[in-house]
Amino acid sequence: xxxxxxxxxxxxxxxxxxxxxxxxxxxxxxxxxxxxxxxxxxxxxxxxxxxxxxxxxxxxxxxxxxxxxxxxxxxxxxxxxxxxxxxxxxxxxxxxxxxxxxxxxxxxxxxxxxxxxxxxxxxxxxxxxxxxxxxxxxxxxxxxxxxxxxxxxxxxxxxxxxxxxxxxxxxxxxxxxxxxxxxxxxxxxxxxxxxxxxxxxxxxxxxxxxxxxxxxxxxxxxxxxxxxxxxxxxxxxxxxxxxxxxxxxxxxxxxxxxxxxxxxxxxxxxxxxxxxxxxxxxxxxxxxxxxxxxxxxxxxxxxxxxxxxxxxxxxxxxxxxxxxxxxxxxxxxxxxxxxxxxxxxxxxxxxxxxxxxxxxxxxxxxxxxxxxxxxxxxxxxxxxxxxxxxxxxxxxxxxxxxxxxxxxxxxxxxxxxxxxxxxxxxxxxxxxxxxxxxxxxxxxxxxxxxxxxxxxxxxxxxxxxxxxxxxxxxxxxxxxxxxxxxxxxxxxxxxxxxxxxxxxxxxxxxxxxxxxxxxxxxxxxxxxxxxxxxxxxxxxxxxxxxxxxxxxxxxxxxxxxxxxxxxxxxxx
Numbered sequence: 081x082x083x084x085x086x087x088x089x090x091x092x093x094x095x096x097x098x099x100x101x102x103x104x105x106x107x108x109x110x111x112x113x114x115x116x117x118x119x120x121x122x123x124x125x126x127x128x129x130x131x132x133x134x135x136x137x138x139x140x141x142x143x144x145x146x147x148x149x150x151x152x153x154x155x156x157x158x159x160x161x162x163x164x165x166x167x168x169x170x171x172x173x174x175x176x177x178x179x180x181x182x183x184x185x186x187x188x189x190x191x192x193x194x195x196x197x198x199x200x201x202x203x204x205x206x207x208x209x210x211x212x213x214x215x216x217x218x219x220x221x222x223x224x225x226x227x228x229x230x231x232x233x234x235x236x237x238x239x240x241x242x243x244x245x246x247x248x249x250x251x252x253x254x255x256x257x258x259x260x261x262x263x264x265x266x267x268x269x270x271x272x273x274x275x276x277x278x279x280x281x282x283x284x285x286x287x288x289x290x291x292x293x294x295x296x297x298x299x300x301x302x303x304x305x306x307x308x309x310x311x312x313x314x315x316x317x318x319x320x321x322x323x324x325x326x327x328x329x330x331x332x333x334x335x336x337x338x339x340x341x342x343x344x345x346x347x348x349x350x351x352x353x354x355x356x357x358x359x360x361x362x363x364x365x366x367x368x369x370x371x372x373x374x375x376x377x378x379x380x381x382x383x384x385x386x387x388x389x390x391x392x393x394x395x396x397x398x399x400x401x402x403x404x405x406x407x408x409x410x411x412x413x414x415x416x417x418x419x420x421x422x423x424x425x426x427x428x429x430x431x432x433x434x435x436x437x438x439x440x441x442x443x444x445x446x447x448x449x450x451x452x453x454x455x456x457x458x459x460x461x462x463x464x465x466x467x468x469x470x471x472x473x474x475x476x477x478x479x480x481x482x483x484x485x486x487x488x489x490x491x492x493x494x495x496x497x498x499x500x501x502x503x504x505x506x507x508x509x510x511x512x513x514x515x516x517x518x519x520x521x522x523x524x525x526x527x528x529x530x531x532x533x534x535x536x537x538x539x540x541x542x543x544x545x546x547x548x549x550x551x552x553x554x555x556x557x558x559x560x561x562x563x564x565x566x567x568x569x570x571x572x573x574x575x576x577x578x579x580x581x582x583x584x585x586x587x588x589x590x591x592x593x594x595x596x597x598x599x600x601x602x603x604x605x606x607x608x609x610x611x612x613x614x615x616x617x618x619x620x621x622x623x624x625x626x627x628x629x630x631x632x633x634x635x636x637x638x639x640x641x642x643x644x645x646x647x648x649x650x651x652x
Contacts, residue, residue, distance in 0.1 A: 083207035085169070085177070086162040087197035092116060093155040100194040102201035108137050108162045113252060115146050116154045122221055122254035122268065126261040128454075129447035130182050131156075134224075134253040140164040141242050145178060147185040150447045157185050159197060163242060166208040168280065171240025175228075178239070183325030186451050211243050211279055222269035223254040223262050228317055228456070233272065241276035258317075258456035317457050322390035326452050335439060336384045339401055342432075343380030346373040346408075361558055361624060362489075364482030372475045376404060379471065387452065392459040394452075398443050400468055406436030493556070503652060512538035514554040515627050518647035520640040522547070547640060548633025557626040560589075560619055565598045569615055572630050577613065580604040585612070592645050595620050609634060614641060620650040 086106055089099040092114070101109065113135045123131050125148070133144040141163045149155040159181045163169070177200055184196035226235040235257060247253060253271065256262050328336075350369040359365035379401045386394035409432045443449055497513030505511060508519045510527065519525045523542040530537050540552040557564070587600040597618045603610045614631040627648050631641055 081207040082204040083164045083167045084202070084204055085167070085200055086164075087160065087201045088112075088162075089157070089159045089193050089197060091157050093149070099157070099190055100197050102197065106162065108139070108142060111137070112160065113142065113144060115144055115156065115158060115252070118221065118252050118254065119154055120263060122223055122252065122263055123256075123261065124263045127256075127263070128260060128450045130185070130451070132178060132182075132255040132257065134247065134255055135251065136248045137162065140167070141247070143178065145181045145185065147182075148447070157188075157193075159185060159193065161200070164207065166211050166243065166279070168206040168208050171234075171236035171238070171242075174239040174242070175236040178235070179321075179325070186325070187327055208280060220250045220269065221252050221254070222250045222271050223256055223265065224271040224274075225256045225259075225262075226272075228258050237276065241278060243279045244274070244277060246271070246274060258454070317454060319390045319392075322452065322454075322457070326390070328387065328452060330448060331442065331446070332387070332448050332452065335398070335442065336387070338435075338439070339380040339383060339398075342405065343377035343401075346405075347377040349373065355559060355561070358559075359482070362482045362485055364478045364485060366482075368475050368478045368482065371478060372408060375471050375475065376401065376408075379404065390453065392453070392457060393461065393464045395443055395449060395458055396460050396464060399440055400471075402436045402439040402443070404471070406433050406440070409433040409436065500652065510540055512540070512554055514556075514625050514650070516649040516652075517552065517627075517644060520544075520643045523550075523640065542644075544640070547637050548631060550629055550631045550640075550644065552627075552629050552644075554625060554627050556624050558619065558621060558624050560596055560598060560617075562598075565600070565617055568617060568628065569600055572615060572628075574613070577604050577606070577611070580606050592618060593648075595650075597645065603635075612638075614638075616641075616645060618645060618648055623650045625650050 084102075086102050086108070088101040088106075088109060090112075091097040091099055103109075113133070115131065115133050118133065122133075129148045129150065131144075131146045131148065133146070135142045135144065143161040143163065144158055145161070146156045146158040149157065161177065161181070163174075180196055181200075184193045187193075224238065226233055226238050228235055231237070235255070238255070250269065254262065350373045354366065354370065356362075356366055379397060383394065383397040383401050385391075386397055409429045412429050413426070413433070500511055500516070501513045503511070503516075505516065506518070509516055510519065510525060511517075512527075517540075519542055523544045525540055525542045527538055527540045530539055537553060541549065542552070543549040581604065583603050585601040585603050588598075590597050590599070595618055597616055599614065599616045601612060601614045603612050605611075612631075612633055612635045614629075614633075616627075616629045616631075618627040618629070620626070627645075627650075629644065
């Protein structure tokens with residue numbers, strides 16, 4: 081006598097919608113168990129999106145395979161497999177069917193689910209002698225822990241010995257696969273260690289899958305049952321199985337787009353905006369941002385590759401990427417390495433840090449991520465940890481080397497400045513320790529030391545009431561770009577003079593004693609008189625110093641400007 085597995089699928093969302101039924105007149109369809117009764121009791125959202133339940137039925141066993149719909153409490157897509165009493169199907173074959181159904185439900189397509197269930201119901205199996213169990217009316221719940229691999233407690237063994245008389249004592253039995261979370265294990269019966277008795281006749285095929293599998297009820301008759309090797313191997317979750325049975329879509333696809341776009345930006349932006357003067361001319365400090373950006377791009381690409389190929393370390397590298405993004409943004413905020421506007425503005429950096437947190441939570445709690453890379457499948461190898469260590473240590477090492485070199489350079493500059501200040505100068509020469517200049521004839525000079533963000537700064541003021549005045553200082557800078565010059569110019573612009581009309585007179589570059597000099601001259605109409613503002617930056621590549629001079633005069637006599645600039649010395 082032959083029999084079939086009857087199948088059906090329903091969508092539960094408030095009401096109940098039929099997706100498929102192999103036999104719409106089947107008696108078991110009238111008393112279907114609703115697994116929503118078990119939510120919060122046997123399983124919850126921590127159990128993942130796929131849930132397998134076993135329920136005793138009048139003439140067989142009912143397997144309920146549900147996909148919980150994320151963010152919609154209780155809503156689910158459930159497929160039912162009705163296995164008639166004493167239907168002789170091996171545990172391996174039934175396990176394969178269960179995994180096929182899980183995969184079809186994961187695709188959220190009616191045609192895929194219907195095709196899968198139709199194929200299952202079209203296969204015939206031998207129907208053995210009917211088993212008789214005492215029927216009970218209990219409302220009890222229970223659970224059984226199984227593994228997807230081989231062994232006495234494997235899913236294939238439990239399904240091979242499907243018809244156990246004690247199952248009839250419970251309304252719902254949760255089959256927890258591979259350490260799947262059980263909501264309240266202490267409140268319900270644990271059937272994990274209950275014996276699995278062979279319900280098949282002595283001359284039937286015994287489907288034992290390991291030496292430690294349960295023994296037959298007929299053990300006392302001194303008849304041993306030989307194990308047979310089944311043609312179908314136990315289905316294990318592998319990279320190939322996941323690639324064939326899961327699909328990447330939705331938010332996970334957007335995550336891939338976001339990290340690739342972010343990785344490209346992280347790699348390109350530091351290179352496109354690189355300016356050695358931003359790092360005091362230090363190669364190692366300059367390399368930190370570039371190397372970090374390239375590493376972020378590499379991690380992003382490797383993350384997408386690992387997910388697409390269902391690698392065990394995919395979620396690990398996804399979390400590594402978002403943690404690195406979060407860390408770099410936080411360090412930028414702490415270090416003040418932000419801009420007023422643009423992609424590196426404070427608001428953008430804060431937004432990047434927040435997105436890092438959001439994506440980390442997504443990778444941790446997403447049902448789709450759990451389906452694509454199940455927790456039981458994940459593994460982090462020593463190679464992964466070594467690669468992570470390298471990703472962190474390379475930029476950190478560059479920073480440490482660069483920072484130590486900068487400190488050494490600062491110490492050297494301090495020594496040179498101290499030595500220059502001790503040098504005996506002519507009566508009309510002055511120095512701040514960085515440069516020496518000569519006071520133009522007819523001018524008086526005063527100096528003052530002011531405190532700045534980077535330390536004390538000596539400011540000189542020379543003045544001639546008949547000609548004009550000049551404010552002088554020096555710094556370390558080698559950036560001769562117009563952008564850098566304009567930054568200095570804006571900072572030195574007199575607040576009072578902004579209220580008067582301004583005309584551009586001249587700007588350009590010239591050479592003084594072999595050194596590049598950038599300048600800009602404007603005139604302002606003040607109380608009926610034109611006042612000229614002349615601003616100069618004189619650079620010395622050898623010492624990395626810059627001489628700053630801001631002149632105000634009426635353009636009656638300007639020879640003092642060249643006289644002062646040509647007198648500047650950057651070293652003895």
